[in-house]
Amino acid sequence: MEQQEAITVDDIRDLVRPHQVHRRAYADPEVFQLEMERIFGRMWIYLAHESQLRKPGAFFRTRLAGTEVLVTRHTDGEVYVLHNRCPHRGARMCMVDRGNSRLLNCPYHAWSFRPDGTLSTVPHKQSYPESFDMEAPENQMQRVRNVESYRGFIFATLNETPVPLTEQLGEMTDIIDNLLARAPEGEVEISESYFTLEYKGNWKLHLENAADIFHPTFVHSSSVGAAKRAPQNASRLDSDQTRTMLEANGFGIDQWEGIRLNGLPNGHSYMSNFYSKGVLVDQTEDPVMTEYKKRMVAAYGEEKAADILSVDRFNNIIYPNMILNAQHQQMRITIPLAHDRTLIRVQCFRLKGAPDEMFERAIRFLSTLASPASMIFSDDVEMLERCQAGLDRDDTPWLDFSRGLDIDRTDETGSVSGVASEMPMRVQFKAWVEMMTQEVA
Ligand code: FES
Ligand SMILES: [Fe+2]
Structure with a gap:
């Protein structure tokens, strides 16, 4: 608790401006200590x-x-x-x-x-x-x-007087509900094994990366390029899934302007219109999906099954530590270890009552996009570590988060934006300041 004396509420408020964040939010062990007390120690x-x-x-x-x-x-x-x-x-x-x-x-x-x-x-x-x-x-x-x-x-x-869990989760309960509903038996099991990866960077960098649709074009260009140059069916062992997943990560203006970003209270956010814009692979027409849809219709009826499967939300960030992709039965957990060390756990779910191939496909997606050996996530981690190395130096103290600032709209559910806005990061920092400046537990 001594740390609370050392850094004041005003100091914390001064670290976040509408379009900028001070590097101290990532590089100061005292700030990290306070995050453990006031965010990870008070939230669910x-x-x-x-x-x-x-x-x-x-x-x-x-x-x-x-x-x-x-x-x-x-x-x-x-x-x-x-x-x-x-x-x-x-x-x-x-x-x-x-x-x-x-x-x-x-x-x-x-x-x-x-x-x-x-x-x-x-x-x-x-x-x-x-x-x-x-x-x-x-x-x-x-x-x-x-x-x-x-x-x-x-x-x-650790909070002795917490808000109800569902109040903190807010609208994000919908995506957990949707994951369960995607199982014909209405239940999921988490995979027994999982990947873990530790990077030399602050925990917030991972959540920002998961909400950042501007970067794939640049950071992931090598794997997108290789997939584009490869012939159809190049990844024969998995019916070309790996190649198509890699290729689909090549974002352009259509995706930047077409994907809708949704920012909610308490730091949560998600992307929508991912599949309608053709981003990533939507394997609608293959025999596995046909069998799966048949089982969904048998379980829920035509209309309800279609409703469940039409939920099109990607990288659901349940602040402060969970990223859920219901379509891909996949979840990433952010576990802060120090101001400059973070552990990521990547897991996937089995949908009870779905064909076994659905689980195999989820593992394929996880291995291709998010495992430590993935051609995609390893590029992201390289960027997170480069950012931290830069943030540990004092020469340019303010980071820019202004993209989309004048274009964001607010409706009854929260903020919405296209144009690869940095709004989800601003939403994360809004919650961060709220939590970090609450003096009484
Ligand atoms: S039995 Fe646990 S420390 Fe002695
Ligand atoms: Fe990425």
């Missing part, structure tokens, strides 16, 4: 999906604000979020990302805990004084009190 943060925690004893290791946590399923069926820290002497307990264990054992002196964090056994109990109380609160793993699930997506917050 997505941690895990319930399908990762089917059986009692299942756990998943991730981060909440500046702390490592374990999301667990207890024998009573409840989900708990525990600080990954032993109450005995503070040792970090679990070092694996996921697993299933009846008890969580500390590697130091072997205290063991149930999945709800309560102390189960201590070795050589007779050597402890009589006053040692196995049930005393200080001898239990510390729980995060506020944990909630929105339709299987588990969020938690």
